[in-house]
Amino acid sequence: MKGIILAGGYGSRLYPITISTSKQLLPVYDKPMIFYPLTLLMMAGIKDILIICMSRDLEAYKTLFGDGSKLGIKVSYEIQHIQNGIAAAFLIGKKFIGNQNVALVLGDNLLFGDSLMTNLKKSRTNHRGAKVYAYRVKNPEDYGVVEFDKTGKVISLVEKPKKPKSNYAVIGLYFYDNKVVEYAKKVKPTINSELQITDINRMYFKDGELFAEKLGRGYAWLDAGTIDGLYNASTFVKSIQERQGIQIGCPEEISYRLGYLTKSEIIKNLSKRNQYSNYVRQVLNE
Numbered sequence: 001m002k003g004i005i006l007a008g009g010y011g012s013r014l015y016p017i018t019i020s021t022s023k024q025l026l027p028v029y030d031k032p033m034i035f036y037p038l039t040l041l042m043m044a045g046i047k048d049i050l051i052i053c054m055s056r057d058l059e060a061y062k063t064l065f066g067d068g069s070k071l072g073i074k075v076s077y078e079i080q081h082i083q084n085g086i087a088a089a090f091l092i093g094k095k096f097i098g099n100q101n102v103a104l105v106l107g108d109n110l111l112f113g114d115s116l117m118t119n120l121k122k123s124r125t126n127h128r129g130a131k132v133y134a135y136r137v138k139n140p141e142d143y144g145v146v147e148f149d150k151t152g153k154v155i156s157l158v159e160k161p162k163k164p165k166s167n168y169a170v171i172g173l174y175f176y177d178n179k180v181v182e183y184a185k186k187v188k189p190t191i192n193s194e195l196q197i198t199d200i201n202r203m204y205f206k207d208g209e210l211f212a213e214k215l216g217r218g219y220a221w222l223d224a225g226t227i228d229g230l231y232n233a234s235t236f237v238k239s240i241q242e243r244q245g246i247q248i249g250c251p252e253e254i255s256y257r258l259g260y261l262t263k264s265e266i267i268k269n270l271s272k273r274n275q276y277s278n279y280v281r282q283v284l285n286e
Helices: 035-043 055-067 086-091 115-125 180-186 197-206 227-244 251-257 263-269 275-284
Strands: 002-007 048-051 075-079 102-106 109-113 130-136 144-148 155-160 168-176 210-215 219-223
Touching: 002 035, 002 086, 035 102, 035 109, 035 115, 035 130, 035 168, 035 251, 048 102, 048 219, 055 075, 055 115, 075 086, 075 155, 075 168, 086 102, 086 180, 086 227, 109 115, 109 168, 115 180, 115 263, 130 197, 130 219, 144 210, 155 210, 197 210, 197 251, 251 263, 263 275
Parallel strands: 002 048, 002 102, 048 075, 130 210
Antiparallel strands: 102 168, 109 219, 130 168, 144 155, 144 168
16 A cells, blocks of 8 residues: 655645745644654555645655655655645546555644554555544534444535534545545536545445544544644644653654664664654664
8 A cells, every 4th residue: 555645735724834834844843744644654554655745845845755765665756736625636646556555644634542553554454445534523514524323334424514414524544445546537626626535535435435433532633734723733742742751753763663674774864862863762772
């Protein structure tokens, strides 16, 4: 399975701090925002990753990740020339995806919880249909909303409904089989010329191949794409890290724990001693 991080867009909800930089390069507490979705893909066991970004931000991402070898992964890049919705990622990344299954994560999403790595690995090994995650929110009208029956089966899926039938929002992390590319070609643009990911999920739903998992109280999902969201995500990360002495969204740690890189390879690429690098060294010496 391959992975895509959608890091395009103008970040208009974060104006004016995104005038000169990509939203996904802004700090969420002590790390660039994009570290958090990147580590979700890595925890799933995905090592071949495409970053889709705007042309103005390409060199910044290349400076940050290069070809990915310093993290034990492969990173490539594509430009999103037109801001035309999430589903467009599969058209932009068609060549990258090839004949493989693919996971897509939005570049401003943060997910934290118990047994998260185990959960993500299971989603990666699901070879049929689509797998999405649902999270209970108090403002479902701002998201794609999934409705379940009493057995937990999906019975409806609506994008930003005026009258939501449930409080479960579909978060920005999706696992698909290879049919997603053909489905993306069939998506009709909205009045705003956007290709909506919910339309792809509906196609899988109609085929009886959409699987949605509720994330309970043991998980935290944060959307850092607004001013309040960015602040809340930073506060959350700070609280967890200071209380538990761990790092959220640390790619070096994931690379080491999954055997992507050896201890010596990671140390060679660490910066001078600071709070972050000291933590990585602590992990390597456990």
